[in-house]
Amino acid sequence: MDFEKLSDIIKDENRIKIGTxxxxxxxxxxxxxxKGKADVLIFPINTEEVSSIMKIAYENGIPVTPRGAGTGLVGATIPTRGGIILDLSLMKNIVELDENTLTVTVQPGILLVDLQKFVESKGFFYPPDPGEKNASIGGNISTNAGGMRAVKYGVTRDYVMGLEVVLADGTILNTGGKVIKxxxxLDIKDLIIGSEGTLAIITRAILKLIPKPKKSISAIIPFNSLKEGIDTVIKIIKKNANPTAIEFMESDVIENAERFLKLKFPSDRGKAYLLLTFDGDEEFEIxxxxKxxxxxxxxxxxxxxxxxxxxDDIERTWKIRGALVTAVEAVSEQEPIDIVVPIDRSADFINYTxxxxxxxxxxxxxxxxxxDGNVHLCVIRNGMEENLWNExxxxxxxxxxxxxxxxxxLPSGEHGIGINKKPYFIxxxxxxxxxxMRRIKKAFDEKGILNSGKSYSI
Incomplete structure (x- = not known):
């Protein structure tokens, strides 16, 4: 690999790391x-640098693995073919808040938690709310992240109005914009959302905002069995009560998270729980x-x-909910699954587990x-011998x-496929x-250098 050409683009030696x-x-x-292998790790700070790097990579057939905050769970950021790791975490600026069009334009490396804090300080609201708040917006877009509030507000795709991306050959492409319709x-933007870095590198995003709800409360509903809780969900939705979130949890994962965080869940009566949030502007509506x-x-x-x-009660409860996977991972290797089924089949799937x-x-x-029927499972090793566990x-x-x-x-509601789920997805x-999908990949990336081997791609 010609490192000299790359060093001509990235002159700051702290933003380029080679080999060991x-x-x-x-x-x-x-x-x-x-763990994968790579020849060089680069931290670009603007679109022009990304474009120049990709031109070199494309001309020389060098594989490129894009990454953001590195919070993914399916191996999509693992460099399986060497080459270049393109880390976009320094591209984290808020480019513009446009109050007239209710949009915010950001670079891909900004963290979800930082974006939400910023827009809420200005009286706006960015609803997508996946469990990992320290994920980057570019990563959220690349996996079409969903999260807790999808039942009321939808998923990341519903809030991406426009994208600036760099294609495999270095071409800069703009798609969408500050328009509602x-x-x-063809909406190229919607092809790139959820593509896990296989089609293009996101360098800028125009995101839709809404006015910030004035009030939010939560509620816990304990049940003697998970089946009773899940069966109740459809009836809640049909009641047109418009909850912001409807989560379900079993008592064993809650107890594990309590130990991990040293926090107490507000109830210990049930074997399973529903956790709901309601938000809005009017007290009587909530x-x-x-009720x-x-x-x-x-x-x-x-x-x-x-x-x-x-x-305090709301924050503590949702903190426990947000730590469920981390708490399991702290005590045992586990395989995280996020299969999504029609909401009326959620109980059938959970019963099968x-x-x-x-x-x-x-x-x-x-x-x-x-x-929204997105069932998360932790398949837990619990000390099982490695060969037996693998089999x-x-x-x-x-x-x-x-x-x-x-x-x-479908195999994934929000985590993506990466390499871990690829055989099951296929x-x-x-x-x-x-x-x-592979034909579309070929049209965007004829040489197959962008995150190839991940998800659907060869």
Whole structure:
């Protein structure tokens, strides 16, 4: 590799690392389980640098692995083919807040938590709310992140109005803009959202904002069984109570997170819980909505309805919810799954996980977004011998993904496919779908240098 040409672009030696100078954390992802190799790690600070780097990479057929905050869970940021790691974490500026169009334009490296704090300080609201708040916006867009508030507000795709991207050959492309409607040919923006860095490198995003809701409260509903809780969700949604979030959790994962964080969940009555949020501008509207939910819940065997209207209680409870995966990972290797099924099949899928747990002899803990059918599972190793774990976990995962397909679901609701889920994704996805994804990849990246081998790509 001609490092001299790259050094001509990145003159600051702190923003380019070669060979053994590359720290291990840049060769892996948040799970830090698998590690790749790379020849050079580069930290660009603007679109022009990204474009110049990609031109060199394309001319020389050098693989490029883009990454942001490195919080992914599926191996999409692991450099499996050497070459260049393009770390966009220094491209973290807020370019513009346009109050007239209710948009904010940002670079891809800005963290979700920082963006949300900024816009809320100005009286606006960016609704997408995945569990990992320290993820970058570029990463959120690349996986079409969903999160807790999707049941009311939708997912990342619903808030991306425009993108500036750099293509594999260094071409700078702008798609979309500050417009609410677009029926102007193919929407290239929507192809790039969720593509996990395989089609283009995001260098700027125009995001839609809404006015910040004036008030938000939460509620916990304990049940004797997860089935009772999940069965109640559809009835809550049909009641038109407009909750912002509907999460479900089993008691064992909550207890694990309590130990990990040294915090106390507000209830210990149930074996499973629903956790809901309600927001809005009018007190009476919020009260009317949570009373509807309370009525439905108590009519369907809920043990209680616990309203959380104090800031400390709400923050503590959602902090526990946000730490469920991290808490499991702290005590045992686990495989995170985020299969999504139609909301009326959530109970069927969760019931199957109990059957599969016994059949394969592997512990499965479940939680997730009950309001949109996105079931999160931790398939937990619990000290199992490595060869046996590898054999049994692969068989279990294959069975879980196939059950998801049987229920008309899909392999991932928000984490993406990367390399960890790729064999299961290929197994349950129609061949014609994968073929057309690969044709689109070819149109964007003829030489196949951008994050190839990930997700659908060869």
């Amino acid at each position: 100078d590359i720290e291990d954390k840049y060769l892996s992802d948040a799970l830090n389980r698998n 677009n029926s102007s040919g 009260e009317s909505n949570y 509807k939910v309370k009525e439905v819940a108590l009519e369907n065997n809920a043990l209680d309805f616990i309203l959380l209207d104090k800031k 109990k059957v599969a747990e016994k059949e394969f002899g592997i512990k499965i803990s479940s939680f997730g977004h009950a309001g 049994k976990s692969r068989k279990l995962l294959k069975a879980l993904y196939r059950k998801g397909k049987e229920l008309n679901g 197994d349950v996805t129609d061949k014609i779908n994968v073929e057309y």
